[in-house]
Structures are given as structure tokens and as C-alpha cells.
Amino acid sequence: MKAHSFFLLMITSLLLMAGCGKPNDPETIVVPESDYKVVRKLPTPGYAQDLVLDDSKLYISQGEGGLLIVDVADPVNPEIISQLTEDVRGYSTKICLKDSLVYLAAGSFGVTVINVKDVLNPVVTVSNLNMKPAKNLHVTGNYLYTAVSEQGIKIAELSYPEQPDIRGALSTSGYATGLTTSADTSRLFVACGEMGLSILDIADFQDGYPETVPSGWCDTPGYAEDVVLDETQSLAFVASGTAGLQIIDYADTSNVHITGSIVTGGYAKELLYSDHKVYMTAEKSGLIVIDVTDPSNPVIIGTVDTEFALGIAMDSSYIYIADEVEGVIVVSKP
Numbered sequence: 001m002k003a004h005s006f007f008l009l010m011i012t013s014l015l016l017m018a019g020c021g022k023p024n025d026p027e028t029i030v031v032p033e034s035d036y037k038v039v040r041k042l043p044t045p046g047y048a049q050d051l052v053l054d055d056s057k058l059y060i061s062q063g064e065g066g067l068l069i070v071d072v073a074d075p076v077n078p079e080i081i082s083q084l085t086e087d088v089r090g091y092s093t094k095i096c097l098k099d100s101l102v103y104l105a106a107g108s109f110g111v112t113v114i115n116v117k118d119v120l121n122p123v124v125t126v127s128n129l130n131m132k133p134a135k136n137l138h139v140t141g142n143y144l145y146t147a148v149s150e151q152g153i154k155i156a157e158l159s160y161p162e163q164p165d166i167r168g169a170l171s172t173s174g175y176a177t178g179l180t181t182s183a184d185t186s187r188l189f190v191a192c193g194e195m196g197l198s199i200l201d202i203a204d205f206q207d208g209y210p211e212t213v214p215s216g217w218c219d220t221p222g223y224a225e226d227v228v229l230d231e232t233q234s235l236a237f238v239a240s241g242t243a244g245l246q247i248i249d250y251a252d253t254s255n256v257h258i259t260g261s262i263v264t265g266g267y268a269k270e271l272l273y274s275d276h277k278v279y280m281t282a283e284k285s286g287l288i289v290i291d292v293t294d295p296s297n298p299v300i301i302g303t304v305d306t307e308f309a310l311g312i313a314m315d316s317s318y319i320y321i322a323d324e325v326e327g328v329i330v331v332s333k334p
Contacts, residue, residue, distance in 0.1 A: 035334035044327035050311030087124035105134035147176035167208030178226035196220035216253035239268035
């Protein structure tokens with residue numbers, strides 16, 4: 001009888017222990033009622049992957065659906081202006097814009113360049129540019145940086161922006177998936193998948209043929225997908241897949257380290273940073289807004305449920321989400 005009672009006690013204890021999660025486990029996080037409200041959803045012809053906002057127009061990469069241009073002069077009533085699929089090869093994922101040129105990352109089909117000066121009639125100027133497999137893009141100054149997975153970073157010069165001139169390359173640890181540069185362009189920050197965050201010194205740029213000079217590295221949990229900076233505090237914010245948001249202090253590049261983190265649920269995909277807030281898409285967990293005023297103690301202050309949030313853009317009043325299932329979602333800020 002005593003043995004039977006002891007067995008029941010042990011089973012009960014194990015069940016109780018199994019039900020206890022870490023304080024920051026997704027199922028235990030308490031999220032306040034959100035002041036971020038959906039004001040409009042615009043279905044898109046293709047699968048919306050990413051978007052960029054410029055002069056009240058959204059430029060949207062939409063997988064096999066190529067490029068979509070949407071007028072958001074009235075954000076509550078967005079209107080489709082045009083769609084371009086001709087000569088847009090592959091599956092267009094990430095997007096960036098410089099002046100009147102759109103650059104699309106399309107994996108093994110490299111980079112597509114599109115002239116959008118006439119938004120009613122955008123025209124492809126380069127298809128299948130040999131920067132492959134193109135995972136993400138970043139334009140700064142007169143250069144296009146492309147994250148090309150296990151091959152690191154490729155660089156193209158843009159004196160003739162409709163016909164980028166491919167220059168040098170940089171090696172990275174892991175699979176390069178997201179990237180940004182410091183304001184003075186002397187450092188390149190790369191989200192490197194399972195290898196975390198790499199920082200490269202590119203001060204000696206040599207017209208697009210820099211030597212690979214590692215400046216710092218930080219292993220992170222999860223899979224590093226995207227990175228944005230707060231240079232005033234020497235902080236890098238990394239979207240780390242199932243590991244949520246990782247906040248990294250790089251003030252001392254010999255001791256780059258995680259100073260704060262928060263597991264948010266979903267899969268952390270893309271980031272924006274503004275005024276001590278990180279705006280993050282998290283696929284099935286939608287949009288998550290995180291207050292990072294105290295980098296060691298980030299706090300979720302808002303959420304918006306969506307089907308599969310991937311890309312994000314923003315102005316002073318609205319947030320625009322590229323959702324693979326729902327299209328473009330317009331969210332008002334509080």
C-alpha cells in the first residue's frame with residue numbers, strides 16, 4: 001500500500017514539474033491588450049514576402065507573383081497600382097529600393113533589378129544577376145550588398161544602378177541571411193543563421209573589393225535571420241527564429257555578448273527599430289512590438305495576430321506587414 005502511494009506521489013510530482021516552464025517561455029508570457037490595431041487588409045495577387053515604403057507607395061515582393069506596387073497615400077484605403085511578373089525570374093523574397101530602382105532577392109535566380117520610375121509600367125533592367133543564392137539585400141551609398149547564404153556576402157557597385165557591377169565578396173561564418181551596415185559604413189553586421197551575429201570591418205573598402213576582416217562575433221540561440229542597430233548604444237537586435245529577439249552589446253568587439261533577450265513565440269523573421277522599440281514579424285505569431293528601453297529587460301508592449309507575417313515597413317503613423325497568406329496588412333500605431 002505504501003509503495004502504491006509512493007508511486008502515485010512520484011507521478012504527480014513529475015507531472016507538476018513537466019508543467020513548469022521557464023519565465024520567458026512563450027506559453028507563460030503575459031501580453032497586455034494591444035493598442036496596435038489592424039485598419040485594413042489588402043489581398044495581394046501573389047504571396048507577399050517583403051515590402052518597402054517610399055513616397056506613399058509600397059513595393060512588395062510576392063514570390064512567383066513578382067513585384068506589386070500599392071498606393072498608400074490613404075493607408076486605410078490602399079490601392080494596387082501595378083504588378084510586374086515579366087522577366088522577374090524565380091521566387092522573389094526580400095526587397096530593397098534605391099532612388100527609382102527596386103532590387104529583388106530570388107534565391108538561386110540571383111537578383112532582379114526593376115526600374116519603377118513609372119509606377120504604372122515598371123521595367124526589368126537585369127534578370128538573374130549572378131549574386132546567388134540571394135537571401136537578402138542592403139543598399140548603402142553606391143553599393144548593393146547581397147547575403148548569399150554559405151557564400152557569405154557579395155558586393156555590387158551602382159554607378160550605373162540599372163546594371164549593377166559585381167565586385168568583391170566577403171566570407172562569413174554560417175549562412176548569411178540578413179545584413180546591415182553602420183552609419184559610417186565601416187562595419188558590416190551579418191545575421192548568420194545557426195552561427196549567430198558576425199561583425200566585419202570594411203573600413204578599407206577598396207571600391208568594393210574589401211578584405212575579410214572579422215571584427216567581432218556572437219553565438220546566439222535559434223537561427224539568426226535579421227539584424228538592426230541602435231548605434232547610440234552599440235546594440236544589435238537580432239531576429240533569431242524560435243529563440244525570439246536577442247539583444248547584443250558590441251561596444252567592445254573583443255567581447256561581443258548578449259545583454260538581453262525575449263522568447264516571443266512564433267518564428268522571429270524581420271525587424272525594424274525606432275525610438276527604443278523593436279517591431280518584429282514572427283510568421284504565425286504575427287507582429288510583435290517590444291520595448292527595449294532597458295536592453296537587459298525587453299518587454300512586449302503590443303501584438304497583432306496575422307496568418308504568416310514576414311516583411312515589415314513603417315511610417316510615423318502606420319505599420320505595413322507583408323503576410324504570405326493575407327497580403328498587405330495596415331496597422332495603426334497608438
